[in-house]
Amino acid sequence: MQVPFLGWIQILVFCGMVDFGLYRADPSRDPGDYENAGILGVPNASGPMADAEGRKRKLNSELANGRLAMMAITGMLFQNGITGTTGPAMWGF
Known part of the structure; x- marks a missing residue:
């Protein structure tokens, strides 16, 4: 099964949005402690405990x-x- 070119573009755009949007690194927080990540990293915007x-x-x-x-x-x-x-x-x- 082959992935069409637009499929690869969609995958790359999604990964970019997750990496640069939801999980933006903040130097004032611990590594891996993202503001928008909820429990176990599920992006439900609940934040850390x-x-x-x-x-x-x-x-x-x-x-x-x-x-x-x-x-x-x-x-x-x-x-x-x-x-x-x-x-x-x-x-x-």
């Missing part, structure tokens, strides 16, 4: 979940390297 403690707790849980996901994929890679497969095929299902 006003409660500093709640924000810190949510960011720490997001970091912990990311680390858990990295450990899980590393375990799957090692399992695949040792047994040659991962998942139900290993048990003959």
